[in-house]
Amino acid sequence: MTDAYAARMSVWLMDRAARLDQRGQGTVEYVGVVVTMALLLGAVAVAARGWGNDIGNSLKEVVKDSVGFASERLTTR
Numbered sequence: 001m002t003d004a005y006a007a008r009m010s011v012w013l014m015d016r017a018a019r020l021d022q023r024g025q026g027t028v029e030y031v032g033v034v035v036t037m038a039l040l041l042g043a044v045a046v047a048a049r050g051w052g053n054d055i056g057n058s059l060k061e062v063v064k065d066s067v068g069f070a071s072e073r074l075t076t077r
Helices: 003-021 025-047 053-075
Strands: none
Touching: 025 053
16 A cells, blocks of 8 residues: 555545534534524513413414424425
8 A cells, every 4th residue: 555545545534534523413503493492482481471462472473483484494495
């Protein structure tokens, strides 16, 4: 095995390893956004208890619009 061949092989292997390390990163970020949104909505729901139905309905519309926008963006890719 020549040095040039060994160098090419090691660069190829390092490139493959770097690509495998980043696989699934987008999924982790989407899960983080969903968890953060769920925690925020839970906190708002607890804080808004007893404030009336108008806040709940407004919050429901915002969540419905957000989910619709996100699903529309995901299906167009």
